[in-house]
Amino acid sequence: LAKTTQPISMDSYEGQEVNITCSHNNIATNDYITWYQQFPSQGPRFIIQGYKTKVTNEVASLFIPADRKSSTLSLPRVSLSDTAVYYCLVGDLSGNTPLVFGKGTRLSVIA
């Protein structure tokens, strides 16, 4: 299973763009990159998923360089409600090999 490394914590002011980078040097050819968000006392919820280049949805963007050894989750114009823990996961999507969560990045948004 590909191991991921993320910053333990980040602080940001409201309205700023936040970029959280995840390192996954031993990513395999069939692996996808998925990001989850977790609020206190809740289960994680899916944010975005990608394989290469750039993926964008209504919540975030995911940037993946050509070598795929890292990825960056970009949250535009964060608000206080974006304060949460963000997890980067790497793995194939077959379901036969489970996705393993690391410690995540604790994002604190300040007014």
Added chain:
Amino acid sequence: NAGVTQTPKFQVLKTGQSMTLQCAQDMNHNSMYWYRQDPGMGLRLIYYSASEGTTDKGEVPNGYNVSRLNKREFSLRLESAAPSQTSVYFCASSEFRGTNSGNTIYFGEGSWLTVV
């Protein structure tokens, strides 16, 4: 839609007692998982089931057993609870729907277990 439902939500056990956490999903997913999350920590995989009839150990399986009763249900059993098993337990399910649709894990609301 209910999604992933787990019970009980809260439980206090005495050391040595046994209990079973129940989990059911109504999304017809093949894969199901049990994670635990200690305070301030990330999620650690206890057991998973890639499909009905199969189960495999995750990162921290010791002290737990699981049963994939059918496609919908995946239970987690603590045979002899220990204080070190005090944690929040999350059940989850997922389904691979092709490379264009990806694979999203859906989580239950969590079960808070305290062993005294």
